[in-house]
Amino acid sequence: MNQTIEKNSLSDCDIELQKQLTQANLLASVLQKVRSTLDLEHILKTIVEEVRAFLQTDRVVVFQVFSDGTSKATAESVGEPWRSIFEEVFPSESFPPSCYEGYLKGKIVLMHDRDQYPMIDCMYKIYEDFQIRAKLAVPIIVGDLLWGLVLAHHCSEPRHWEEWEVSFMRQLARQLEIPLEQAELFRRLQEELEERKKIEAELRVLTAKLERSNVELESFAYVSSHDLQEPLRKIQAFGDRLKSRSGNNLDEKSQDYLQRMLSASNRAQLLIENLLTFSRVTTKKQPFSLVSLREIVDGVLSDLEVRIEKVGATVEIGELPTISADPPQMRQLFQNLIGNALKFSREGVPPVVTVKTKIEGDRAIIEIADNGIGFDEQYRDRIFEVFQRLHGRTEYEGSGIGLSICRKIVERHKGTIIPYSQPDCGATFVINLPLTQPEPEA
Structure with a gap:
């Protein structure tokens, strides 16, 4: 009789030890996946499958909660013949502010039997539609925001969730925070890069337009300055002829006018030459x-x-x-x-x-x-x-x-x-x- 009791005790210890080893290996496997890839979809899909097998439950889901109060199943592992809720979007009424605040504070929700659990009518209907008899829900908090939940559903019958299962899911949620935070940072980086690329593309277009405008303006300045030289040369030439032929016969005021005209034309000639030099920096390089x-x-x-x-x-x-x-x-x-x-x-x-x-x-x-x-x-x-x-x-x-x-x-x-x-x-x-x-x- 005593030998039978000892064998049963050893058997129970072996089972418990094996369970703890499996749990530790599974959590280590999650951590390894997190470190080895940035493919969030692959990480979550693999995890929910392994966790469902370990807990021997009917459905494991990673649920994401959005800022408008809606929520969606972003990863799921579900057994036959139970209905899939993958990528189902749930209205904000199914996730009221009181639930959000509770989860944000780290609250874990245990529902052992749907029929014995108080809830609002719309939630009861959701549980009926998706055949959920028992639920274990643990929050995933990224930064200071509630990212979502990791959920275990039992559909075939009520289930009493044990303390080690709660502890395991809590540790799992903490490890999921790492890839989710990485994904969020990567998403923000991608958005910033896209915005920067957009701005750079717009800047290139504007720069090209400005360069074309500058070239056109410089070409215009060059042509205009070049064309202005000929009439200016005639003014200078006829002014010089007038001065040499009749300068001495002009009265003092007329001589002053003539000298002012020649000085002004010389300044204009210098200005045109400098304008041509300025435009040649790019047009005649x-x-x-x-x-x-x-x-x-x-x-x-x-x-x-x-x-x-x-x-x-x-x-x-x-x-x-x-x-x-x-x-x-x-x-x-x-x-x-x-x-x-x-x-x-x-x-x-x-x-x-x-x-x-x-x-x-x-x-x-x-x-x-x-x-x-x-x-x-x-x-x-x-x-x-x-x-x-x-x-x-x-x-x-x-x-x-x-x-x-x-x-x-x-x-x-x-x-x-x-x-x-x-x-x-x-x-x-x-x-x-x-x-x-x-x-x-x-």
């Missing part, structure tokens, strides 16, 4: 090639030799690199900046201009500095705008377009140009250019 900046600067100094001697300037040139660039545009860039350094000098102070370079990685940092009149840095953007001047024409000659050309050239070369200055303390223009251009222009 040359392919990039290796350019010795030292040779470029030497050529510029040769062109400016007379002016340098006239103002008694000193120009100091440091080491200059060879870069990939448009040669005529590099010449124009240095011509404008060094020319400005000579032009905007302080009265009674011989100009000193320095040009030096340092290499930082794959870029050349070029500094062109002077000891001239300088300017207030609040105007550092304005000086690059077309036709903007900080001084009147009577003080300093020019059209107000030279620095606009400089910035346009630098931008075409994928660089930057930044001025630093203070009034009466000179100015320094720092130009940052790539040593090589990454790819040919379109």
